[in-house]
Amino acid sequence: MRERSLGDILNETFVIYGKGLRGFLVIAFIVFGPVNVLTFIGPKASLQEYLATGSISGSAVAFYVIAAIVTVVATTTVFSAASAGVGQLVAFGRIDIGACFLRVSWRIYSLLFVSFILTTALVVGIGGAVLLIPAIASFAFLLFASMALPVSIYEGSKYLKALSRSFDLVKSNWKRVLGGICLITMLMLGLALVLSIPSLILVPSESDGLQIVPTAIQYIVGLISNAAAVTVAAIAVTLLYFDVRIRSEGFTVDKLISELGVRAPGQNNTKSLVG
Numbered sequence: 001m002r003e004r005s006l007g008d009i010l011n012e013t014f015v016i017y018g019k020g021l022r023g024f025l026v027i028a029f030i031v032f033g034p035v036n037v038l039t040f041i042g043p044k045a046s047l048q049e050y051l052a053t054g055s056i057s058g059s060a061v062a063f064y065v066i067a068a069i070v071t072v073v074a075t076t077t078v079f080s081a082a083s084a085g086v087g088q089l090v091a092f093g094r095i096d097i098g099a100c101f102l103r104v105s106w107r108i109y110s111l112l113f114v115s116f117i118l119t120t121a122l123v124v125g126i127g128g129a130v131l132l133i134p135a136i137a138s139f140a141f142l143l144f145a146s147m148a149l150p151v152s153i154y155e156g157s158k159y160l161k162a163l164s165r166s167f168d169l170v171k172s173n174w175k176r177v178l179g180g181i182c183l184i185t186m187l188m189l190g191l192a193l194v195l196s197i198p199s200l201i202l203v204p205s206e207s208d209g210l211q212i213v214p215t216a217i218q219y220i221v222g223l224i225s226n227a228a229a230v231t232v233a234a235i236a237v238t239l240l241y242f243d244v245r246i247r248s249e250g251f252t253v254d255k256l257i258s259e260l261g262v263r264a265p266g267q268n269n270t271k272s273l274v275g
Helices: 006-019 021-035 047-053 058-092 097-106 108-127 132-144 148-155 159-171 174-201 212-249 253-260
Strands: none
Touching (some): 006 021, 006 174, 021 058, 021 097, 058 212, 097 108, 108 148, 108 159, 148 212, 148 253, 159 174, 174 212
């Protein structure tokens, strides 16, 4: 494993996504398949419409709270499993889907705790953007805590230690990590925009009756969009995490294999995908 520029990391993200496409899609579809059904069983009016009118029912509030929690849990699970898949591809050249989910279950509580903290910081940062100091503090925290999920997955650190370890890794490479996170964010925004086009074109009309074909297409497009966005983000962040460790402590494939704690199925030797 060698040091890479941010451009190399971005390019390697799509190389790895292409090589592990089937595995990444299965990981995402297993989780997001059932979760995306929430889109079609919830209140007919959007949350924005409720907020605009100033009137919202208790059942709608309960639905949106539950949907938000389920979405965070699902996104964390897919992100973490895909991150584990990146390590398997780098070390062994293939993805063991069962091992990915087993890795997530190993530290599921820590992963969820860290994810909820990061989500809260993001909401505070965006919601408090008009207040300069809270917004800066929130985004600074997000920057330094950005490696916490991969730390928990690969190093087995529990939530507080994962956050502390992330801060230690980022503080000596914060400019590089900041550039990487900005690139990843722009990539996600562009990807989300492109993938949302079919959904916008095929929005079902407000007429009564179930419109099976447009609804099915919306479901499939939403599923693909979620799968692509989260897995690509997981790959990019994991590669950035590897690069930071390579630069700060000479991270190697042997060390990666040791941390994964698994052997390549049917293989006696290892070959790095990104060398």
